Amino acid sequence: MTEFGGPEVLTLTDLPDPQAGPGQVRVRVRAAGVLPFDLGVRQGWAPPSVDLTFPVVPGNEFAGVVDQVGEGVTGVAVGAEVLGYGLLGGYAERVVVPADQVVAKPPALPWEVAGGLSGNGQGAHMALEAVRVGPGDTVLIHAAAGGLGTIAVQLARAWGATTVIGTASPANHAYLRSLGAVPVAYGPGLVDRVRAVAPDGVDAALDAAGPEALYASAELVRDRGRVRTMVSDEAALELGIPALTPARSGARLADLVRLTLRGDLRLHLRRVYPLRDAADAHRDLATGHGRGKIVLRVTSAHVLV
Structure with a gap:
């Protein structure tokens, strides 16, 4: 251009x-x-x-x-x-x-x-590593049917998360279920809908949707150090949510390739x-x-x- x-x-x-x-x-x-x-x-x-x-x-x-x-x-x-x-x-x-x-x-x-x-894959890998996703966690992924969200859902499952909740429009709910996520709809009442499927709370969250999703995450996750956003930097600053530090690497990309070949990531x-x-x-x-x-x-x- x-x-x-x-x-x-x-x-x-x-x-x-x-x-x-x-x-x-x-x-x-x-x-x-x-x-x-x-x-x-x-x-x-x-x-x-x-x-x-x-x-x-x-x-x-x-x-x-x-x-x-x-x-x-x-x-x-x-x-x-x-x-x-x-x-x-x-x-x-x-x-x-x-x-x-x-x-x-x-x-x-x-x-x-x-x-x-590489792009969405490394972004999701960095973000989930930053919020320390691991065995037994309940993880909330916003915009879960998009390019980054699709990978984040699968990585969270591969890393041992017990429950992965994905926000998406209703047309994408069956798709999210096929990835192993529990889908919830965007819009008013989001916090209540997430609490209904995760009564014991949410351990970590990743926002790829926008400020409203990040505000909901801050309300749902007790430790804001376990929340990251890819798109809402101003809201993150207001809420005291850490910025995501870029850390792309050949080693990270090679791990994504390994997970893809193993069938954990599609x-x-x-x-x-x-x-x-x-x-x-x-x-x-x-x-x-x-x-x-x-x-x-x-x-x-x-x-x-």
């Missing part, structure tokens, strides 16, 4: 191939995940350390084949199938990242699943768009509806135009 704005600013463009520097690898991308982070970047938001200099290529999770290795890189070879993460550059045929930000893609992991695993693909339709993928994600993950399929440029 060469300007900030709505989805229409995303256009298919030819740019020079990035080159792998010392300690880096270049990956020929096969699939790239779409995240709320990307929508923020498109509108001009970025973390303080990131300089959005045009042209900007969004996308911070991907899967593909290593086609260039920089000086000093060991353990990753040209031809290796990998999945990984960065801050920008994923919506492209090639992306360059530090070598420790990719892990091996097992043959059994489909490209679209691999491309969409990434539900909501829809796969071709790269040329990235604007439509952003429109889809911005609706706030639907289940699971949106992914872009990246192929050779000559079939995209």
Whole structure:
């Protein structure tokens, strides 16, 4: 994109191939995940350390084949199938990242699943680790049918939570039950509905829905140190809820791959768009509806135009 704005600013463009520097690898991308982070970047938001200099290529999770290795890189070879993460550059045929930000893609992991695993997967993994989810816990996940919520529900179950309660619209309740969660509806009376299914209380909560969900979590969880939000920073500050400290790593991503292969984690693909339709993928994600993950399929440029 060469300007900030709505989805229409995303256009298919030819740019020079990035080159792998010392300690880096270049990956020929096969699939790239779409995240709320990307929508923020498109509108001009970025973390303080990131300089959005045009042209900007969004996308911070991907899967593909290593086609260039920089000086000093060991353990990753040209031809290796990998999945990984960065801050920008994923919506492209090639992306360059530090070598420790990719892990091996097992043959059994489909490209679209691999491309969409890191962003929401690492976010959910970090948040549940921060609130110390473990055996016997009752855990509340808001926006549980979305990309991050779907993974958080499954991780909480894999880590031994006895009860996982997921907030979602009624149309997604059967889906949440299939993941092992107890669904409850959004809206007025949420706190009472959660208490009805968890009379002994809620031990930990993760908000991916918004301030109202975070206020409800603060009322339901005795220890606010066991509550985190992905979307409601101002409300968290007001309520004295700790901020989530970013801690993505290759080791964390490798653990998500292990859990997926073991069957404890299943990434539900909501829809796969071709790269040329990235604007439509952003429109889809911005609706706030639907289940699971949106992914872009990246192929050779000559079939995209």
